[in-house]
Amino acid sequence: MKIHTHWTDIPDDARGASAAIGNFDGVHRGHRHVIDLARDHGPLGIVTFEPHPREFFAPGAPPFRLMNAKAKASRLAKLGVDHLFQLPFDTAMVAMTPEEFARQVIVEGLGLSHVVVGADFCFGKGRIGTATDLKQFGAQMGFGVTIAELLETETGVSSSSAIRVALAEGRPHDAADMLGHWHRIEGMVAHGDKRGRDLGFPTANMSIDGLHAPKFGVYAVLVDVLTGPHTGSYQGAASLGVKPTFGANTPCLESFLFDFDGDLYDETLSVAFVDFLRPEEKYSDLDALITQMNADCDEARKILSALA
Template identity: 40%
Template sequence: MQVHRGIPEHADTPAVLTIGNFDGVHRGHQALLSLLTGKARALGLPAVVLTFEPHPREYFSPADAPARLASLREKLLLLQSAGVDRTYICRFDARLASQSAQSFIDDTLVRGLGVRHLFIGDDFRFGARRQGSFAMLQEAGVTHGFGVESMPTLCVDDERVSSSAVRNALLEDDLGHAARLLGRPYSIAGRVSHGDKLGRQLGFPTANIQMKHRRPALTGVYVVSVEGLAEERILGVANIGVRPTATARGRARLEVHLFEWSQNCYGAHIRVHFLHKLRSEQKFDSLDALRTQIALDSEAARQWFADRPAVGD
């Protein structure tokens, strides 16, 4: 998949296009992307996604913006796996926020991306003060010769599938429901970096994934499986949070203690699948108390897998 930063002045080829933030690439997104790629293949044109960075809500109200379900890199990997040919990342800034809906159609959709057919979600609005609508796009399609289709809402168990619904499920520790909305267990991917080696000192070495500036959508101690280190997934137990026992002002970090694994994995890009929550993150009175609890967590995770042997296959 080709990835482009910004919108070209003139498209080099017509495209079948969809627009959105695609946070988490949940089942609703997947259905939309299936329509996109199917139409693109039928027309012999590239399947193109236009997305925004940062998320518009992070731009307008950073303090109140929702936690991201996926980093930009994770989103791109998921879009690629869905069959997208090109993704354009448009910087959401003051210029874009003030751009009129008509200018967005003329400059971005028609001239910059060469839209031949457009798929949008049923709640899509665009342009300054969200003045652009589905009806406006239909009118533009008649003028400029491109088709416009709206993706109807996808529901699971009578609930509208959305990124907000996934976040709520994770917040309520309902990993099963989150997985149903996503079509897969919730996961976080990242590169293994050097930490402070505290886990090693406690007898439970961990693979550490720095969350950078990201606020995680879930926190606590979880049963996990990890891909990216071997042909089969490696089982383990993970803590995601600020590690209150180790530091007074910690940045969110994901630490995974891997079972049956002793090799160096620094620099590896791994994906951690969250399968079951064991407990919330807590502060312990001493490192000895923390060591005891980690041992209990590890045993509980091993028992969880033992009770569900197919999960570890």
């Protein structure tokens, strides 16, 4: 997959693509429905925006993203996307009218032959452009437009907002139903305070900065080690939160990989949230904490063994 970070100077081999347009946070089932419709019309492209428009308009708001740009690109590449047009969402983009976006970005800039958007798609200055407007511009300017209806699952409409709610409430199975895969946090393992090692549970610590936080607590997880000498898939238990037993801390994700012995510092991990075991708690002494951690690992092993 080739990544293009602007809508000008697009190489000839990327022009003429059929592209799905949207933010694609989480790359959930609804997103993949839109992407599959775009796949029917030529070389597959994705048009998305960085930063996410919500981050641009409200930079001080609480983190809401389900995945960072790198994780999103990785997920899209696995879907067979040929070209990812990761457009800068800046003051120039915000100032464009819907017609200017259609002409300058879609036609003159990217040279798209066909676009697919969700029925709730809005674009242009003040978000006044609708999917129907885009279809009219396509007819005038010479590109095809498909409007995809919203996709419903057993849990409800597949949307990034609904997935965030499910995760915040500790319902990773419902989130997975809408996503079509386990929710994952991907990132680099950082050096921590090494308390887990001292307790007999060495953990891989990862920042969740900039991401929507699932409910704080302990989870059964599946961990893919993506880089380094220990690449592969592992089962484990993870604690997400602020470690209240040890005082106030910055929220982070600490994953303990079962039957693993090795150094993961500075390697990239992808941690899948399979089941919520319990909320995080503050323990009066370390013996009580260790007893609970052993129980958590036993429960996680039972849950994960049932997936095989």
